[in-house]
Amino acid sequence: xxxxxxxxxxxxxxxxxxxxxxxxxxxxxxxxxxxxxxxxxxxxxxxxxxxxxxxxxxxxxxxxxxxxxxxxxxxxxxxxxxxxxxxxxxxxxxxxxxxxxxxxxxxxxxxxxxxxxxxxxxxxxxxxxxxxxxxxxxxxxxxxxxxxxxxxxxxxxxxxxxxxxxxxxxxxxxxxxxx
Amino acid sequence: xxxxxxxxxxxxxxxxxxxxxxxxxxxxxxxxxxxxxxxxxxxxxxxxxxxxxxxxxxxxxxxxxxxxxxxxxxxxxxxxxxxxxxxxxxxxxxxxxxxxxxxxxxxxxxxxxxxxxxxxxxxxxxxxxxxxxxxxxxxxxxxxxxxxxxxxxxxxxxxxxxxxxxxxxxxxxxxxxxxxxxxxxxxxxxxxxxxxxxxxxxxxxxxxxxxxxxxxxxxxxxxxxxxxxxxxxxxxxxxxxxxxxxxxxxxxxxxxxxxxxxxxxxxxxxxxxxxxxxxxxxxxxxxxxxxxxxxxxxxxxxxxxxxxxxxxxxxxxxxxx
Numbered sequence: 001x002x003x004x005x006x007x008x009x010x011x012x013x014x015x016x017x018x019x020x021x022x023x024x025x026x027x028x029x030x031x032x033x034x035x036x037x038x039x040x041x042x043x044x045x046x047x048x049x050x051x052x053x054x055x056x057x058x059x060x061x062x063x064x065x066x067x068x069x070x071x072x073x074x075x076x077x078x079x080x081x082x083x084x085x086x087x088x089x090x091x092x093x094x095x096x097x098x099x100x101x102x103x104x105x106x107x108x109x110x111x112x113x114x115x116x117x118x119x120x121x122x123x124x125x126x127x128x129x130x131x132x133x134x135x136x137x138x139x140x141x142x143x144x145x146x147x148x149x150x151x152x153x154x155x156x157x158x159x160x161x162x163x164x165x166x167x168x169x170x171x172x173x174x175x176x177x178x179x
Numbered sequence: 180x181x182x183x184x185x186x187x188x189x190x191x192x193x194x195x196x197x198x199x200x201x202x203x204x205x206x207x208x209x210x211x212x213x214x215x216x217x218x219x220x221x222x223x224x225x226x227x228x229x230x231x232x233x234x235x236x237x238x239x240x241x242x243x244x245x246x247x248x249x250x251x252x253x254x255x256x257x258x259x260x261x262x263x264x265x266x267x268x269x270x271x272x273x274x275x276x277x278x279x280x281x282x283x284x285x286x287x288x289x290x291x292x293x294x295x296x297x298x299x300x301x302x303x304x305x306x307x308x309x310x311x312x313x314x315x316x317x318x319x320x321x322x323x324x325x326x327x328x329x330x331x332x333x334x335x336x337x338x339x340x341x342x343x344x345x346x347x348x349x350x351x352x353x354x355x356x357x358x359x360x361x362x363x364x365x366x367x368x369x370x371x372x373x374x375x376x377x378x379x380x381x382x383x384x385x386x387x388x389x390x391x392x393x394x395x396x397x398x399x400x401x402x403x404x405x406x407x408x409x410x411x412x413x414x415x416x417x418x419x420x421x422x423x424x425x426x427x428x429x430x431x432x433x434x435x436x437x438x439x440x441x442x443x444x445x446x447x448x449x450x451x452x453x454x455x456x457x458x459x460x461x462x463x464x465x466x467x468x469x470x471x472x473x474x475x476x477x478x479x480x481x482x483x484x485x486x487x488x489x490x491x492x493x494x495x496x497x498x499x500x
Contacts, residue, residue, distance in 0.1 A: 067216070070228040070258075086216050120225035 003171035010167040016148030031097035034062035041103035071113035093122035103161035108142035199364040217485035231260035241267030254484035286310040313491040328361035333479040343370030348401040351411030363390040376401035380422035405443040
């Protein structure tokens, strides 16, 4: 994949994922834990985190995914050709501690939509948010509980996470580096 | 999916679903794929998504209908659209208001989608000139019933995992069936092999060439080796006419019973658009058997109609040149 700049390399992301695995495991250890990846970028990250958490805690980590297309605040106006996909929540949401997982946190609108979608499956014990890259630029009062890396980029740039098997890199694909 | 696009005040192409005829396999596949996602919504604890919040759907049913109207109503509501039902037996039509005036009145209330069922073939095509909404044909005369064909295709795909190459027998009053017509267009476009069977008096001339299907005046050859047997409802008002002497006679010659079903493929799926006349076009035991997909069709109907409403309301279209 072509990109303009490597912001966080695979080794640093791997270290960061180990760190947030520990943070997630140490918080509320008694609760049933489920990871829900936001389609599509969050899915591989959630799968990877579930393996790390399972290895660390010896527990079975529930895993799901959520498609937010139907919950976007602009769903009925602005989608040129939405790639609508299925959500997959194969566990009882009620009473479960859920960590929502995405690759890049930007405006917060995706997270807002994902929260709404999840709540339509039931009332969880708590929902937390884990991301690989927080690039700033929030348009809603939403923050990550667990974050691998914060990146400073200009508004017109685009930050993406490239997933290859078990490794993730944070890259800038267009626009300029921020101050 | 648009069978025709017309301009609207926003300068965007307005989309309609008026018929299956003319739609490409890729259009049809897209609706069926979308419907799979919407199918899930109806099986969740909260059977509603906020997608079409603020959109208005008017169901205009000038012919009696329970299942189709309920299905469209639920489809709209599960997408959070506001749905209003208008039935043809209301004062305005009995007072002699013309269809044109009725639709113009409804249009003044600014709906996004108008769903119409009418006994006149072509009524939906007519009303697009008098509304700025997207129009969905919910059955027009003996012309088409596109969402029925889509839900039938969805149900077949659900059970058989494909449409191409399947042998589908459509049996009954072919001449007066918009369901048969829409299904024939859809299934042949998707590569299925369609045969039709019914009393000679209820088989229109030149049907085979027009629809690309094989036509029989006996049910047995159509059923032979069929993967799907689609039975059509016999309209009571036609019984006793020259074309259909009696229900008993019809059931004896054209009703689906165990002996006839044995001619079909071993896992043949039995379908019926409903409401069924038990003991006329279908033996009650078969309607209730494991081979019957009749209730699956009803469930698929909501999902398919959600997909259609979503496409008309939410998918942006190319602006008109």
